Amino acid sequence: MTANLLLNSQEVRKLPAGSLFKAIFVVSALSQKSDKNGKPYYDVTVSDSFGSIEAKVWSDAQWLDKSEAEPQSADDRLPVEKILQLAGKTVGINGKVAEYRGQLQFNFNKLTLLSQEKYPPAGYLPRSPIPIEELTGRFETLVKGCGGEAGDFLRKVFTGELWSRFRDWPAAVSHHHAYANGLLEHTLSVAECAKSMAESMRTAGYDVDIDIVVAGALLHDIGKLDSYRMISVPEMTVEGALLDHVAQGYMRFNELAAQYGLTEKTRMHLGHILLSHHGQREFGSPVVPATPEAMIVSSADELDFRMFCWNDSVKNLTDDQPISAWNNSTQRRFWKR
Incomplete structure (x- = not known):
């Protein structure tokens, strides 16, 4: 499936399994872990003004640095020390919606650190939906x-x-x-x-x-x-x-x-x-x-x-799928009714 261009988090969460997408988000949280084979991967939470998404970034994902006005090369790799400092930064995302154990999972295959002047994080800051x-x-x-x-x-x-x-x-x-x-x-x-x-x-x-x-x-x-x-x-x-x-x-x-x-x-x-x-x-x-x-x-x-x-x-469930994914904070699934 062809990737959609620059979707917001609400639109991404409505995509079916197998969908590709592109988006711009602010990194809310990021932690490095290791899979069963000892390879590093990341749990990432990203946000925009429409909400947040939790995603996996596996070891084969690309991390690029396009934060400078004039990139030094067409393929600037983002070093690990910069990856671990991405919280609060605006990034471009190429991702895919996967299915894992019957639930949708978001995988980010390419993350690009963008110019923070051109894409200021405040412009993607989540706010209360109430005026x-x-x-x-x-x-x-x-x-x-x-x-x-x-x-x-x-x-x-x-x-x-x-x-x-x-x-x-x-x-x-x-x-x-x-x-x-x-x-x-x-x-x-x-x-x-x-x-x-x-x-x-x-x-x-x-x-x-x-x-x-x-x-x-x-x-x-x-x-x-x-x-x-x-x-x-x-x-x-x-x-x-x-x-x-x-x-x-x-x-x-x-x-x-x-x-x-x-x-x-x-x-x-x-x-x-x-x-x-x-x-x-x-x-x-x-x-x-x-x-x-x-x-x-x-x-x-x-x-x-x-x-x-x-x-x-x-909020993003459909009539065909009225039961939510497992909510860790409350230790339950929810019913849309």
């Missing part, structure tokens, strides 16, 4: 509607440089909301869901502080400002790898609580939500949720993560 104006408006509505000391604290925290970074930051390097404005999109989804759950629980007769729920939900992932960075693609910081965003978020929160004079009771309420929002110790929470507010935020966070994985897994 930033809508996200910002929804966030402001939640903050304005939050009362008491927790609401006053939010209105002091989410200003200036912190707000600017929070608005633009990714929520992850992979798995979910791994794009610009992803942290804001995920936080809003969690906070709106948590608020609805809290209101429902109040109606059912449970003693739930809705202002604490909203504030805790809006603050729960604040540690990701220190765990990730947004250069051309989302990247994890050294601190993020060693300390994780839960611990970093709690440290940043305590600094802000001291700066703005948060009372001990409110600091404990909100700090507990930050430390327990992953729900279980094996998922990275040093403590498990022990208050109604913490249980609600943790549940909303888990639900939004799983809903994102479902949507990302089924």
Whole structure:
């Protein structure tokens, strides 16, 4: 089959097995491995404004360097040390859709490092599919509607440089909301869901502080400002790898609580939500949720993560193939229904 010209990631993911394709992507992640014969290959994740693709690059693939304005030769090989530094760089891809164990697999047969001036990574940067104006408006509505000391604290925290970074930051390097404005999109989804759950629980007769729920939900992932960075693609910081965003978020929160004079009771309420929002110790929470507010935020966070994985897994499926590939993050396949 003749290769299509310059498809985006969404179009590539819809191709049938055997299809050839060409595309321009930004490398999000790359790791070198060895096959059963000891030959090196690479697991690569690439992204564009339409999403991301995970692919294999086998030992017989070509790696070319066309990053200079005037290439030294018609066939400039990319050395291994440059290959390992491709994260965040724009590359040209020649690939093929293969079938492996009944599932589609993307193989990149030729990767070309392009001129980063002519093909700037920012032009291929994934962003939230929701307009930033809508996200910002929804966030402001939640903050304005939050009362008491927790609401006053939010209105002091989410200003200036912190707000600017929070608005633009990714929520992850992979798995979910791994794009610009992803942290804001995920936080809003969690906070709106948590608020609805809290209101429902109040109606059912449970003693739930809705202002604490909203504030805790809006603050729960604040540690990701220190765990990730947004250069051309989302990247994890050294601190993020060693300390994780839960611990970093709690440290940043305590600094802000001291700066703005948060009372001990409110600091404990909100700090507990930050430390327990992953729900279980094996998922990275040093403590498990022990208050109604913490249980609600943790549940909303888990639900939004799983809903994102479902949507990302089924969005390109057809009626003929309604079951997704295995999703490692959630340990299941999804049904498009």
